[in-house]
Amino acid sequence: MLKRLLFIYLFILTFSKNHAQFLDKKFYLVDSIEKKESNKNDFIIIEQNLKLFKSTTSDTLKLNLLNEIIENCNDESIWPKYNSLMYRMAINLASKEQNTYLKNKFLSKKAQGLNNYGYFIQNYTGKPNGSLKFYKDAAKIQEDINDKTNLIITNNNIANFLYNGGKILEAIEIYHKTIKLQEEIKDVNGLTPLLNNLGEVYLFLGDTSKAYFYIKRALSTAIQSGDKRIIAQEFQNIGILSKNSGQMDYAFTCLKKALALREQIGDIAGMCKSKINLAVLYIIINNHTLAKQYLTEVEPLVQKTDNLAVKQTYHAALAQLYQSQNQPKEAVKEFEKVLQISQQIGAVQDEVKYGSIILNLYKNLDEPEKELKLFRRLSSLSKKLNSAEVRRNALRRDYEYEYSKKEQDYKIEQALKDEKAKEEKRKQKFITLGISFILLLTLIFSFFIFKAFRSSKQKNIIISEQKKEVENQKHLIEEKQKEIVDSINYAKRIQDILLTNEDIITKNLPDHFIYFKPKDIVSGDFYWAHSVLTETENLFFLAVCDSTGHGVPGAFMSLLNTNFLNEAINEKHIYEPNKVFNYVRTRLINSISKDDQKDGFDGIIICIDKLKNKTTYSASNNSPILVTQQKTLTKLSCDKMPVGKGEREQEFNLYSIEYQKGDSLYLYTDGYADQFGGPGADPSKGLFAGGKKFKYKPLNDLLISISDVPLNKQADILNHKFQDWKGLLEQVDDVCVVGLKL
Structure with missing residues (x-):
């Protein structure tokens, strides 16, 4: 009867849009499927597998190809139709096959079809109770043919169904039983969802440490499997755990990683969940503008999807937004939708959670009838959940009692032995x-x-x-x-x-930015500027340099270096950039390099001659970066020697910059590119554990991508990217990046 209901549901779903342009059944094998922008990735998978399907004569391979479509297709209006096709084929082939090995192969696909039916009914029809029969029928077949790999998946769905229905102890028992089964066959792919769901159960029970333990294990196994869909889910779960524990920065990092992965694979439902969870984070930090932006982005996707869990999450977030904006009536309307969906999918815990919030809102809005009705409903549900809690506590007490009883028996027995031994020893002393x-x-x-x-x-x-x-x-x-x-x-x-007053730079270069981020309180990196205005000269000098060391030693070097730069121009009237560096190097060697100390700096100094409309520069170990308006990047020349004592002490070269008006010039030190971080970085394992350097190519690519953004906003983008990459790791060096329009 449930199968018939499912087919009727699919029939109505398929033909409800009269204007749709449905695809040819002769190739696609199923009726009434529509290609849209939102499911284009699904059709790449479908068409690849159907070409192989039509070219093979192997029934086993055909069923496997259909299963590939079902498992990798995100559009809930399409994959159930291929599931129906696979299920019918499997039944037909199994009924005719005499060979036991092949028959079991076909029965395995029949069981997978039943499991998929159960999943669809539980998550999309609003009548989740009907799913359990499909799950149990699938599990029975898998047990009969010893298909442990797929039995793990089915048991996981059964446990998830029991958990949503408030039968928490039964769910935990099945999860642990299934994990043992997984360990027997060593199936990493099957272990991930089990660990994830078990983590969510412990999160509901309030055991955050155990929830984090299981979800972190789930992320580890997901990464081993390489399944981006599951990896994204685990990053989302860790993000939610971090939010609950107040680690907001890490929560943002994890949720954004989840969103990026889901965008790569075209997981529409997953993208909705990620954006909704990000909106909730912005609500918590009172950034209602960004929260509303995310919710507005997902609204059309939520309206199109039949995934009730996604709808529930969306309306809950929208209700929280209204509540934080002190709009209780609008919040109640959204929470009532959440409550209705929770009842449809049989999520008792969610119904109690959100119902308690609505109860307070009813009280504040003075709606006693609704308050009383909901109170009675929640009381009934709470008793159901509390009974499970009582059983859980009783079970724990039984274990504690058994353990303490054995321990007490052991202590009594040991005490008797000790006493007997002492008595014997005492008697012997008296006698001897x-x-x-x-x-x-x-x-x-x-x-x-x-x-x-x-x-x-x-x-x-x-x-x-x-x-x-x-x-x-x-x-x-x-x-x-x-x-x-x-x-x-x-x-x-x-x-x-x-350090140069930025007003001097702004006066000479109206369109520029400076991103300056010392590692410690004081910095070895520095930027310096100077202007020369005489009857014959109108020059502007700008330098970005990295002194030896950082912190206090680096700061002393930076002060000494800026003093020598000022001396070269103000006192010695040296106006060529290369000769300025030559002079400063000589002063550094004579001052501080008498004992073969190789102190000094790497850097770039440019000179803009406003009268001649010409720009020259000299560079020590660091190259200026020129980005044209057509977004082509040129790494300009530099001399591979420091300004100070080094292996080479040749004269610095003078270079000219050929550019078009509106091109961008970037000067930077090595701190940004050398920063450790990125995915996999774990500060608990050491300063750089699991991280890698950002490197120069990604930095240059980033500069290309933002070169057309207003310069006053480019520094914010660089800072956001730097913090996102660094994560919780320490900053390894001073950072200085200067950008300007030529």
Whole structure:
């Protein structure tokens, strides 16, 4: 009867749009499917597999190809039709086949079809109770033919159904039983959804640590399998866990990774969930504009999908948005939709969760009749859930009781043995030594106790004095540390003053940006600018440099370097960039490189001659990057030697920049490209564990992609990308990037 209902549902679904342009059944094998922009990735999979389907004579391969379509197709109006085709073929082939091996192959596909029917009914029809019969029929076949791989999937769906229906203990029992079955056959693909669902169960039970343990294991197995759909789901779950524990930055990182993966594979339902969860994060941090933007983006997709879980998540997020904007009536309307969908899909936990929120809203809106009706409904459901909780606690107490009872029995038994042994020893002493020897031992023992007491007293006095001394030293260290930090902060103020005032740069280069991010309080990276205006000269100099080291040593070097740059131009009147670098190198070598110290800096200095409309530069180890308006990138020349003592001390070259008005020029140090991070970085395993460098090519590609964005916004994009890449890892070096329009 349920199968007939499903076919009727599909028939109505298929023919409800009279204007649709349906595809040829002769090739596509099923009726009334429509190719749209949203399912173009699905049709790539469908057409590839159907070509193979029509070219083969193997019935087993044909069923496998249909199964490939079902498993990889996202459009819920299409894959159930191919499931019906696979199910009918499997029944027909199994009824005729005499060979046991082939018959079991066909029966396996029949069971998969039943399992898929159950999944469709549970998630798309609003009548989830009908799915359990399909699941159990599938499991019966899989047990009979010993198809453990697919039995794992079916059992997972059964446990998920029981969990949604509030039968939590039964669900946990099946999950653990199925994990043991998976361990027998070592099927990584089957393990991932089991671990994921078990994690979600423990999350509902409030055991966050155990939920994180299972979901993190699920992510690990998903990555091993390479299934992007499942990897995205696990990143989403970790993002939700991070949100619940207040780790908002990490939650954003995980949810954005999930969204990117789902966009790659065209998972419409998954993209909706990711964007909705991101909207919820923005609601929590009171960024209602971005939250509304995400919800507006997914609204048309939500209206088209038949996936009730997606609809439920969307309306819940919209209700939270209204609630945070103090619009209780609109919030109630959306929460009532959530409650209705929760009832349709049999999600008892969600019904209790959202029903409790609506109950408070009814109370605030003074709607006593609705409040009373909902209260009675929630009371009934809470008893159902609480009974499961009582059973869970009782089960735990039974285990604790059995353990404590065995432990107590062991202690009593051991105590009796010890007592018996002591008694035997005592008797032996009385017999062999006698009373006099015992008295002698007592006197000697008393002497040593007294001596130990005196020694212990003296030691306590010494320890007390040492403790006071340690506390005094600790206090002194804390004071010194405060003085050092205050000194470094004061040094930062000095460095900020000595760094070129951005007003000077803005006056000479109206269209520019500076992205400056020191690793520590003070920086070895620096930017410097100077203008020369005489009767014969109108020059503007700009330098971006990376001094040796970072932190306090790097800051001292940067102050020394800027002083020598100013000296070259102001006092020595050197106006060619290469000669400026030559002069500064000589001053550095004479000043600080007497003991073969190789201190100095790498950097770029450009000179814009406004009278001659000409731009020249000199570069030490770092190359300027020129990006044209046509988005072509040129890495300009540089000299492979430092400004300071090095293996090469030749004269620096003077270079000219050929450009068109409107081209972009970027000057940067190595800190951005050398930053560790990216997917897989785990700060708990060490400073760079699991991470990799950002590198220069991705940085240059990023500069190309943003070159047409207004320069005042490019720094924000660079910062966002840097933080997203770095994640929770430490910054490894100072960062300085300067961009300007020529």
